[in-house]
Amino acid sequence: MVAAAPAPRVVSPFNPANAVTASRFLCLPPFVWAVDNGYHQWATLFILICGVLDKIDGLAARVFDCRSAFGELFDAITDGICYGFALILVAAYGWAPVVPVALIIALGLANTGMRGVYVRRARRPVNYKSYAMERIVAYTGYLVGFATAGFEVTFYYWLFVPLMALIIGHDAKRMLVDQIPPAPAAHAGGAR
């Protein structure tokens, strides 16, 4: 007699890890307030809290065992919205150079579009995992902090653009052309 394969584990989207991810949006109103009033240190603090929460949600997913493909995707979307909004805001207030910010936003949108194509090709909610992209996303969080702190802003912003372009060019082939790995059998999704 052959044993039945274990049913895929279903994780509710209303779990502690996703709650932490969603709470990152709460950093944006005080961030806007700080930038609007010219409080550089407060603005740095709020974007730092947003970055720390990004690390805590992954930890919460492991501790509460609520990792899911949706959570992974939600995390990536939250990264894009929080950091994208913060970048536009600091550029609008003249705290960061406009041209590299515009290029970064354009590259980010191109990356989001390719991720959308990847999800459609996979026919399931799946986050494209890229080691290089993970590193550049961490750099993006820092970029906002550099602008709010007035810390080597031109150097860090202009260096970021070719690095991001290189990584997106590298990832494009895997997202648009290469075969997509099958979903893990025992889990509804991969690592958060």
Add this chain to the structure above:
Amino acid sequence: MSTELVSQDAFYWFVTALTGGVAGAWFVYDIINLIRVRHADAADPLIRDRRFGYVMGIVIGFAGVLGCLRFHDVV
């Protein structure tokens, strides 16, 4: 509410420590990661992706430390 949390000097050193510390640690961490996968099968797309990611991590880590040194007029 005060417009500043700490003195400007303390704030800049905090940002320096946070940036230089994380970037430096990341630089070393990804060098170690890259050494660990040096004998892995390069035909595997996942291995190639990991190698590329580690190289980018090394570049980003180096840039982070370089920016801190530039800010303090060391280089």
